Amino acid sequence: MSLTRGKLWHIATVIFVVLSMLLVFQVGSASASTPIAHKVTDVSNVAFVVSWVTAAVETGQVEYSDDPADLPGGGTTVEDARGAGFTDDTHYVIVSGLTPGTIYYYDIISGGVRYDNNGNHYTVTTGPTIGVPPPFYTVLGKAFKSDGTTPAEGTIVYISVVDNDGLGSSGTSQEMSALVDANGDWSKVINTIREADLSAWFKFDTTGGGDNLSLVAEGSGDGRTSLTVTTTESPRDAGSLVLQANVQNVTATQRADTGIVDISYDLTFAGPTTDTISLEYWDGTDWVGCTTVGGDVGAGIATGTGLTATWDAKTDFDGQYLTSQIRVIGAALGSGESGTFTLDTAVPTGVSQVSPADGATDIAVSPTLEATATDPSGPVYYFEIAEDDAYTVNLQSSGWVGATWAPPTPLSANTLHYWRVKAKDAYGNESAFTADWTFTTVAFPAPVADFSADRTTALTGVAINFTDLSTQGGGGVISAWEWDFNNDGVIDSTVQNPSYTYIVPGTYTVSLTVTGSGALTDSETKIDYIRAIPKEIIMPVAPVVVAPPPQVPTPVRMLPGSGMVPMIGGQVATPERSVVVDFPRGAVPAGTRVNIRPVDVGTIPALPTGFLVGSRAFTIESTAPLTQPVTITYTFNADDLALAGGDASLLALARFDGSRWIVMPTVVDTEYFTLTCQTDQLSTWAVVVNLKLPTTGQGLSLWVVMLIALAGLAALGSGLALRRRHTG
Known part of the structure; x- marks a missing residue:
């Protein structure tokens, strides 16, 4: 079949169109709906710069035109300033040869993917031509990675001038930019920097430091930082920019009682918002990958602060102890390392019983078991004791305790016992039980009751x-x-x-x-x-008159007495012991001062009708009130007995409560010549004679007197049975 020239021309046209479409879609067929964050800087009347960052290392181009219909495929494509086919995670494209005051449309092509602002294309308008610029001015500096020494090659430094003195231009200038070279150096001529609307040069102080230079360094996976310096004479050396890593604030600690390591970190980035995260640990020689991990690790981890992950150290690093670190690695965003922490997956060593000795035959039924172990994280112990080596008969277990433990239930006497122990450290690393030790308990002696x-x-x-x-x-x-x-x-x-x-x-x-x-x-x-x-007054129905025996105490001068009551209680007495106060334990606080001082019987308040004051009165004073009754013992003398007509049973102790006298229940001891009572109040006291009881002088018949005498003797015998010797 022959082909005419027209048919050939038609076929050639079709082939050209198809090839053109293939060429276009080789770049743009993967068009994305959302562009990568980018900046337009250095806009002049004839040029502008497009820069951006990516999570991955890839190529970058810009296609532009003053007619949006030319995009895609019909515009001019410009390569990265570092050369065609250059790959990095920072991208820097200089578009030049433009017409002043013109709108230009452009798409970003990054890693072979076209970003076209959702089909609307990005736009930038070149500035007008504005005449001769101000005098030449250069700013320069260094940029390093987060270690402070490695040059941050490929980092983009964004520069703007901020008015700070109110002179010249006001506000903030347009933004310019520069690339950091392999030595970490960067520089930029900024006397041609314009005002934000591009209509005029931005005039700033170039001598006295009156204005500020705002510097922002973007290194993608290497991190970012910012710095502000003043505008002094040109060239202005801004010093060093040290990037802050994208993976920051990494911390790692091993969880108590487990082999789990808890990790936290921050992930920051201005471009893509996700990355693939992995973990490594330092084994003392090299960085090794962590296998059993959880939390914010793996693909699709969104940037943010306070991210957390876990690592089960026992799966990768069992049975060891060292000072380690954790490294968090972003596939595109770089890495960050934690500070050092203790990594312990080793069980305690040297676990052994200490006492009672193995095979001992003289052990008490309530022994204390002791063990030992070595572990830098501080071991605790678990004891077991039983009456058989299978640990089933009368088994007692301690739970996790210190190095000593006493079984709470007494052991069986005269019985062979088996015991063992294991140890665990603060991170849950647990040893096996030791081999059995044995001992035999002794037989019990009889108790002693008291x-x-x-x-x-x-x-x-x-x-x-x-x-x-x-x-x-x-x-x-x-x-x-x-x-x-x-x-x-x-x-x-x-x-x-x-x-x-x-x-x-x-x-x-x-x-x-x-x-x-x-x-x-x-x-x-x-x-x-x-x-x-008894609480009531102890007085016989009838008195028994007895002659004073020769050993009745001779009256002596009563002397003041004082003392301090100890915690266990005790006595306070006058020097001649005519008055003794017994304080039981707890009656007053320990160290309470007690004073006993004589009182002139002629000065005391009048007694009730029917009572006569004896030879003595006294006051007992205390620096603290009583919390329970005390016992007062008074040794009566011949004068007291004479006032009672020789009848000791008529004597009693009376207490003055501030408004009246109270005759106390009194025990009369005629063998030791004492009057004893209990009281819960300390005040003024007196020996009294009860005149209300009948006496033989009241005309009673002899047989009545004899009956009364017999009753008195019986009472005296009962008093003797209750006698108590009071000694110093």
């Missing part, structure tokens, strides 16, 4: 506190108590330290039976241990 009371003389109705003092050797433990407070064979309490209140006056025998380890028991009985004094 007790005390906080007072042995008390008013009826006042509680007495008893304290168990029983012990058992061989590590035995007292576990049961049986108290009998009135010797009637009935158990009154099974509490270890009970309280008991006596209602009926009298003298009581107290016994305690205790049961200790091994079901062994012991009893302690204290005969006539407690004396309960």
Whole structure:
């Protein structure tokens, strides 16, 4: 088949169109809807600069035209200022040879992808021609990566002038830019910098530093920084710009009780907003990749602050201990490193029992087990003890404790025991159990029962506190108590330290039976241990007149007495001990000062009708109030007995409460010539004679007198049974 010249021309035209479309779409077929953030700087009447950054290292071009219909494919394509096919993550294209005051349309082609402002194309208008520029002025400097020493080659430095003195141009100039070379140097002639609307040169102070130069360095994956300097004489050396890394503020710490390392970091970038993040750790020799990770790692991690990730160190670095670091790596945005931290995945070493010794045969049933281990993170221990090597019979476990532990339940006596221990450090690295050690416990001795009371003389109705003092050797433990407070064979309490209140006056025998380890028991009985004094006045129905025996104390001058009460209680007495005050434990605070001073009986307030003051009166003073009753003992003398007509049972102690006299329940001891009472108030006291009781001088018949005398003797016998010797 022959082809005419017209057909050939038609075929050639079709081929040309197809090839043209292929050429166009080889660049623009992957057109993006959202452009990469970029800047237009250095706009003059004949040129402008387009610059941008990317997350990846790639090529960059700009296609422009003064007619938007020429785009794409019909405009002029300009390569990166560093050469055709040059790849980097910063891009710098100089467009020149333009017409003043003209609108130009352009697309960015980055990594083979066209960005056309959503089909509207980007625009820039060149400035007018404005005559001769101001005198020559250059600004220059250095730019380094975040380590402060490596040149930040390819970084773009953006420059603008800011009016600071109100002279010349006002506001902020247009923006110019410069590229950092392989040595880290950059420079820019800026006397041709224009005002923001491009209509005039921006006039600034070039001698006195009255205006400011604003410098912003953009290094893409190497980071960014900014600096402001003043405008001094040209050339102006701005000094060094040190980029701040895109991956910043990296921290790493190993989580307590685990092998997990918690990581946080900030990811900043002015261009694309996502990157692929990976982690590395320093193993003491080299950086090694972290495998078992979580959180903000992997592809598509958005820029931001406070990002977090985790790494299970045990999967990559088990059984070791060192000072390490974490490196956070962005595939496009560079990396950042944490400070040093302790990385510990090693179990404690040297785990061993210490005591009781292996094979010991004389161990108490309440032993203290001790272990040891070595670990820089501080070990804790887990003890187990049982009566079989399978650890099933009477097993006791400590939980995680310090290096010593006492089993809370006493062990079986005369029994072989097995025990073992393991250790764990602060990061959860746990050793295996040690081999078994054994020891044999000893048999229990019998317990020894004993007790005390906080007072042995008390008013009826006042509680007495008893304290168990029983012990058992061989590590035995007292576990049961049986108290009998009135010797009637009935158990009154099974509490270890009970309280008991006596209602009926009298003298009581107290016994305690205790049961200790091994079901062994012991009893302690204290005969006539407690004396309960009635609250009412103790006065016989009829007096018994007795002649003063020769040993009745001779009256002596009463001297003032004072003392300080210790914490455990004690006595305060006058020097001749005619007055003694017994303070039980806790009656007053420790160190309380107590004074006893005599009072002239002729100066005391009048007594009630029917009472006569004896030979003595005295005042008891304390620096602290009483919290429980105290016991006052007064030694009466021949003068007191004479005033009572020889009848000691008519004597009593009386207390003045500020407005009246109160005759106290008083125990009369005719063997030791004492008057004893209990009181919860310290004030003025007097010995008194009760004149209200009938005497033989009142005309009673002889048989009545004899009956009264017999009753008095019986009362005297009862008083003797209650006697108490008061010694210094």
